[in-house]
Structures are given as C-alpha cells and as structure tokens.
Amino acid sequence: MEFRIADAFTDSLARLTGEEQKAVKTTAFDLQLDPTSSGMRFHKPAKAKDKRFWSVRVSSDVRLIVHRTADSLLLCYVDHHDKAYAWAERRKLETHPTTGAAQLVEIRERVQEIVVPAYVQPAQTPALKKLLLAHMPDDELLGYGVPAEWLADVRQATEDTVLALADHLPAEAAEALLELATGGTPYKPRPVPAADPFDHPDARRRFRVVTDVDELARALEYPWERWTVFLHPAQHELVERRFGGPARIAGSAGTGKTVVALHRAAYLARANPDARILLTTFSETLAIALRTKLARLIGTEPRLRERIDVDPLDTVARRLHDRMLGRAEVASREGLRDRVRESAQEGVDQKFSLAFLVTEWTEVVDAWQLDSWEAYRDVARLGRKTRLPEKQRQALWAIFERVRTGLTERRLVTQAGLYSRLAAHLAGGERLPYDFVVVDEAQDVSVAQLRFVA
Incomplete structure (x- = not known):
C-alpha cells in the first residue's frame, strides 16, 4: 500500500500544540506500519462529498482526515474534531481533467441568492470593477490547473477579490x-x-510518497519547514536536472x-553513492545556517550526511x-593595507587616496592575480568607476609591484593567491577532493x- 502525506496535513500539524503533535505522529506511524490494525478507529464523515475520506481518532478531540483506497492511504489534514470534519466536508481529491495532476479541491459552495424587493433605491450605483480574467478561454485556465467548478469565479475576479479567491485554489x-x-505569464512545468x-x-509539490518510518519521521520532525518535504515544480526540475557542466541558478531574493x-546536494549524494559533495558559501555564518538546514533535510540519513561537507x-x-x-x-x-601604504610612500608623488589604492589592489590586481605590467595594462577593471589612462596605470603598477615583492619577501600569501595556488595544483592532475560542488x-x-571551484 502506498503511503502519502499532503502539505495540508503538515501545515495543519504545525498549528497543533506540542503534545497534540506527538499524539498525531504516533498515530501516523501506526497507520504507516499497519493501516488495517484493529486499533485504528476509522469513521466516515457523514457529510463528506468525497466518500473516500475517513476520520481517524488521535485523541478525545483530535481527528486525522485520511483518503483511503484499496492500495493507498493519504494523510490529508488534522485538527480538533469539528474543524477536521468541516475541512473534509469542503474538500475532495480529484485528478485535474486537463493537467492530470492530483488536487485537493475545495468544493465550490453554491448559494442561491434570495431576491429582496428594494423599497428605497440607492442614490448612486457603484461603479463596476474591471474583470481581470473575463477574456481567458476555458482551455487556457484549465491548463494552469484551475478546477473546472471554479472557472466562473476566476472569470469574475477583480482587483478586490483576486487575493481572496486565490486562497481557495490549488497552488x-x-x-x-x-x-x-x-x-505576467505563469510558469508551466514541462509536461x-x-x-x-x-x-x-504539480502534484509532487503537495503530495509526498513516504516509503519507510525514517522518511516519515523526517517529514514530521519539522512540520513548519515545508521546504524539507515539498518542492515547487520549478525547483524540483532544477534539483534533478542533468547538467553538462557548471550551471548557475539565478533568481531574486526569496525565490x-x-x-x-x-x-541538490542531497540529491547528488543519493544518486552517486560513492561521491563526496561540497556544499559551500562565502561566509561562516551562512555555512552554519546551511548545516542546520541540511540536518533537517537529511537528519535521518547519517551515512548520506557523512559524504556532504558544509563549510x-x-x-x-x-x-x-x-x-x-x-x-x-x-x-x-x-x-595588506600597511603594505599598500608603505609602497605608495616609497614612490613618486601620486594623487590617489589610500582607500582607492587598497580597493584597486583587492578588486583588480589581487582578485585577478595580475603578475605583470602588461596584464594590469590590459585588464578591463569591471565595476571600477575611476577610468585610468595608461600613464596612471604605470604609476599604480609600480606601487602594486612593490606590494607583491614585499609579500614575497615576508613569505606571505593573500587569500586570492592561496586559491590560485590550489587551482593550479588541482589542474596539474591532483585527485579532486570533491566530485560535486554546490555554491550558495x-x-x-x-x-x-x-576559479578554484571550477
């Protein structure tokens, strides 16, 4: 029997108290191990439109709503008795007729309007709001996953009602x-x-097949952390895509x-049992956050965690x-700042400030590991606002060459120089320490x- 959980279940679980969550998790584990056990108290909600919805007793007041067939069990929702039953009465599980995705659809409440005679006519008729989607054909709306019974409501949406309407629709x-x-133009997953x-x-963003107790425990450990279990189709596609080389994922904050x-790091470790993976970023603070989140994602898979370095x-x-x-x-x-100042004082008078000299060294000379006048003369200096003619570059290079010489004499290396040494060493045939690198x-x-990562 396939055992699944829905995002509606984990969302509702997160709203319960700690003690209630413990009881729900115990019931969920029991259902996964043996859903036919005589200890499971199933009850069919009388008013549920979907006849495969069942209520499972968790405690005296908490009920778990499941969708049960002969070969599957789906944990849908959990709440106190009356709220759980009310949720089941307003939902049904169905396959969308156009997209083919499984959806938990809120049943459209059809209320017949009662016409009341108006004895006093209003002074003014309020202006009608523009219908935002009245022009959209059925096929296009259905192609985006709009349930058929909600098409009329979607076409009647205005700027005042669109947000409230969205709350009633699948994601x-x-x-x-x-x-x-x-x-805008909505995202459509590849068919x-x-x-x-x-x-x-689209179904995989809200339903998850759980194959064993450990996987269920991981999914229920942090019910408020939906990202550990459910992914947007666009995210899922990127996580499992086969790239022919380095790839960059771009997006605005919060995407x-x-x-x-x-x-991606977890997927690579699972798909390549002998591989070592580096999950890295530019600061210790962010690396600590990544370690914490990775522990939540694969906390029940210690062997997997052993092959992923997060630093x-x-x-x-x-x-x-x-x-x-x-x-x-x-x-x-x-x-380095002292070396730059000393080198500038040793040469001829120049008009550049110490701040400019330090940033020019850090962002251009050292960043690109420029080791000759010709290299500095020809570098593009991307992002630098001050334009430098060749004569000024010559004066600057004299300063930077003294900085380089001073570092060599003191047997010091810059952080960029350390990366360059490593990159050159690894390019020379040294066995690579990692099979995959993921950079946040x-x-x-x-x-x-x-350059080092590449």
Whole structure:
C-alpha cells in the first residue's frame, strides 16, 4: 500500500500544540506500519462529498482526515474534531481533467441568492470593477490547473477579490491567477507523461510518497519547514536536472535558491553513492545556517550526511592547502593595507587616496592575480568607476609591484593567491577532493574562489 502525506496535513500539524503533535505522529506511524490494525478507529464523515475520506481518532478531540483506497492511504489534514470534519466536508481529491495532476479541491459552495424587493433605491450605483480574467478561454485556465467548478469565479475576479479567491485554489492555479492578474505569464512545468496523477510535477509539490518510518519521521520532525518535504515544480526540475557542466541558478531574493542548493546536494549524494559533495558559501555564518538546514533535510540519513561537507570556501581552501601544499601564512587585511601604504610612500608623488589604492589592489590586481605590467595594462577593471589612462596605470603598477615583492619577501600569501595556488595544483592532475560542488550565494564569491571551484 502506498503511503502519502499532503502539505495540508503538515501545515495543519504545525498549528497543533506540542503534545497534540506527538499524539498525531504516533498515530501516523501506526497507520504507516499497519493501516488495517484493529486499533485504528476509522469513521466516515457523514457529510463528506468525497466518500473516500475517513476520520481517524488521535485523541478525545483530535481527528486525522485520511483518503483511503484499496492500495493507498493519504494523510490529508488534522485538527480538533469539528474543524477536521468541516475541512473534509469542503474538500475532495480529484485528478485535474486537463493537467492530470492530483488536487485537493475545495468544493465550490453554491448559494442561491434570495431576491429582496428594494423599497428605497440607492442614490448612486457603484461603479463596476474591471474583470481581470473575463477574456481567458476555458482551455487556457484549465491548463494552469484551475478546477473546472471554479472557472466562473476566476472569470469574475477583480482587483478586490483576486487575493481572496486565490486562497481557495490549488497552488498552481493560485499562482497562475495572481500572475495573470498582474500582467505576467505563469510558469508551466514541462509536461511529464504519467499514468499516476500523483507523479505530475504539480502534484509532487503537495503530495509526498513516504516509503519507510525514517522518511516519515523526517517529514514530521519539522512540520513548519515545508521546504524539507515539498518542492515547487520549478525547483524540483532544477534539483534533478542533468547538467553538462557548471550551471548557475539565478533568481531574486526569496525565490528558493538556497532550498534548491540544499536539495541538490542531497540529491547528488543519493544518486552517486560513492561521491563526496561540497556544499559551500562565502561566509561562516551562512555555512552554519546551511548545516542546520541540511540536518533537517537529511537528519535521518547519517551515512548520506557523512559524504556532504558544509563549510565556507575560505575554510575549505585553508584545509586543502595545508594538506596538499603545506601550511601558508595568509596576509591579514590590516597587514595588506600597511603594505599598500608603505609602497605608495616609497614612490613618486601620486594623487590617489589610500582607500582607492587598497580597493584597486583587492578588486583588480589581487582578485585577478595580475603578475605583470602588461596584464594590469590590459585588464578591463569591471565595476571600477575611476577610468585610468595608461600613464596612471604605470604609476599604480609600480606601487602594486612593490606590494607583491614585499609579500614575497615576508613569505606571505593573500587569500586570492592561496586559491590560485590550489587551482593550479588541482589542474596539474591532483585527485579532486570533491566530485560535486554546490555554491550558495555565488554572486558574493570572488573571482579567485570561482576559479578554484571550477
């Protein structure tokens, strides 16, 4: 028997008290182990339109709503008795006629309007609001996953009602509705031929097959962390896509790039049993957050966790350099600033401030590991606002060359130089320490770091 959980179940579970959650989890485990056990007290809600909805007693007042067939059991919702029954009475599980995705559809309440004679006519008739989607044909709305019985309501949506209406629709239909209402083009997942409506990309964002007790425990451990269990179809597609080389996932803040990175690391570890994976970012603070989230994602799979390193790039580089090339003394930021100031004072008078010299060194010379006048003369200096003619570049290079010489004499290396050494060493045939690297917040990674990762 296939055992599934719905996002509506985990959402409702998160709203219960701690003690109630414990009782629900115990019942869920019992259902997974033996749904036919005589200890399971099933009751059919009399007013439920979907006759496969059943109520399972959790405690004196808490009820678990499940959808049961001969070969499957779906945990749908949990709440106190009356609220749980009311939820079941207003929902049905069906396969969308156009997309083929399984959906928990809210039943459209049809209320017959009672016409009351108006004895006093209003002074003014309020202006009618523009219907945002009245022009949309049925086929297009159905293609976005709008349930057939909600088509009329969607066409009547105005700017005042569209948000409330979206709350009653399945996720893919709600997203499409809001995107269309604001003049955008909704996302459509690539069509996937699937005989099982639960295998559709839109269904997989809200239903999850749970194969064993450990997987169920992981799904229920943090019910408020939906990202650990349910992914948007666009995210799922990226997590499991086969790339022919390095790939960059771009998106604005809050679009789930970090979630994709975490699931991608876990997916690569599962799909490649002998591989080592590095999940990294540019700072220790972010790396700590990634470790915490990864533990929530694969906490019940310790062997998987052993093959995924989660560290900031600087920590990884230091560790690998110590192991492969020996310990290196990295110049501090303050020390580099002193070297630049001393080198500037040794030369002819120049009009550039110390702040400019330090940033030019950090963002251009050291970042790109420029080691000759010709290289500095020809570099594009992307992002630098001050334009430099060749004569000024010559004066600056004299300063930076003294900085480089001073670092060499003191046997110091910059952080960018350390990355360059490692990259050159690994390019020479050294066995790579990782089979896959996933970088979060890559837009803040330096040139030298990217060269090392590549």
